[in-house]
Amino acid sequence: MVYKQKKSKYWWYKFSWNGEVIRESTKHTNKRVAEQVEAAHRTALAKGEVGIREKKPVPTLENFAREHFLPFVRATKAEKLRTITFYETTVKNLASYGKLSALPLDRITSEDLGGFAAMRKAAGMKVTTINRELATVRRMFNLAHEWGKSHDRPSTRQIEPWRKPADARSDWGRRAGLPECGERSSPRG
Numbered sequence: 001m002v003y004k005q006k007k008s009k010y011w012w013y014k015f016s017w018n019g020e021v022i023r024e025s026t027k028h029t030n031k032r033v034a035e036q037v038e039a040a041h042r043t044a045l046a047k048g049e050v051g052i053r054e055k056k057p058v059p060t061l062e063n064f065a066r067e068h069f070l071p072f073v074r075a076t077k078a079e080k081l082r083t084i085t086f087y088e089t090t091v092k093n094l095a096s097y098g099k100l101s102a103l104p105l106d107r108i109t110s111e112d113l114g115g116f117a118a119m120r121k122a123a124g125m126k127v128t129t130i131n132r133e134l135a136t137v138r139r140m141f142n143l144a145h146e147w148g149k150s151h152d153r154p155s156t157r158q159i160e161p162w163r164k165p166a167d168a169r170s171d172w173g174r175r176a177g178l179p180e181c182g183e184r185s186s187p188r189g
Helices: 031-047 061-076 081-096 110-122 127-146 171-175
Strands: 002-004 011-017 020-025
Touching: 002 031, 011 031, 020 031, 061 081, 061 127, 081 127, 110 127
Parallel strands: none
Antiparallel strands: 002 011, 011 020
């Protein structure tokens, strides 16, 4: 079956061979040529000329972060010391959650990321901090995919921040004698 992916100009093919799914880009923009590439691959498999291609081993989150991501950040953000510190701290926090850091990048699920977020929330971290850490994980997934270190990009949904009710005022506002929301501070004549 020949199809187009959303953000790709190339046609892809997908078929099943001996119970294993074969899915590859044809690297062609013409549908007819793409169908011929798929047929050629099927024929080569049937003749035994092409074996099932072995996938490269995928690094764990911690290994990828320490060996690839942090050196990349240090090289590209050398003049921004606070940015480097932020990423180093985030990687340290990710490594502290052993269940997540020991998993290969393509095996990480949203459930694993949810466990990390719950652990950070229980440690008293604010939602915005947790979402920045999840954004860093997303950046690592994207770079790993771009550099050919991972085959998939797992979902990294952010958690919904808790919001105060619209009519709530902070305690300092009450003590300072500030008006309620929608109230005027002085009557107009």
